[in-house]
Amino acid sequence: MILRDIAHVRTGDKGNTAQIAVFARSPEAYPLLVRAITAGRIAAHLPALPIDSITCYELPGLCALNFVIEGALAGGVTRSLALDPHGKTLGAQLLDLPIEEPAQ
Numbered sequence: 608m609i610l611r612d613i614a615h616v617r618t619g620d621k622g623n624t625a626q627i628a629v630f631a632r633s634p635e636a637y638p639l640l641v642r643a644i645t646a647g648r649i650a651a652h653l654p655a656l657p658i659d660s661i662t663c664y665e666l667p668g669l670c671a672l673n674f675v676i677e678g679a680l681a682g683g684v685t686r687s688l689a690l691d692p693h694g695k696t697l698g699a700q701l702l703d704l705p706i707e708e709p710a711q
Contacts (some may be wrong), residue, residue, distance in 0.1 A: 625679040627676065643706045662674070
C-alpha cells in the first residue's frame with residue numbers, strides 16, 4: 608500500500624520552509640500514520656531536497672500529522688529558480704511513500 612491509500616495531504620510554504628499536513632482518511636488509519644510516517648522516512652523519500660530539518664507535529668484531534676520542512680524550497684518563492692518554488696508538488700510526491708500494512 609502507499610500513503611495515498613490511507614491519507615490525503617495539504618501543503619503550504621513560507622520563505623524557505625515547506626509544510627505538509629498528512630490527514631488520515633479515517634480515525635482507524637491515524638495510528639498507522641503515526642507509526643509509519645516519520646521525519647526520517649520523509650527525508651529519505653525526498654533525497655534531492657536540501658533539507659535542513661524536519662519537525663513533526665501530531666494533531667490527534669484532526670487525525671493528522673504536520674511536517675515542517677526547513678530548507679526545502681531552495682531559498683523560497685522569491686529567490687528560487689526551481690520549477691515549483693512553492694513546494695506544492697511535495698505533497699503529491701509524499702503520497703507515493705510505501706506504507707507497510709499492519710499484521711492482521
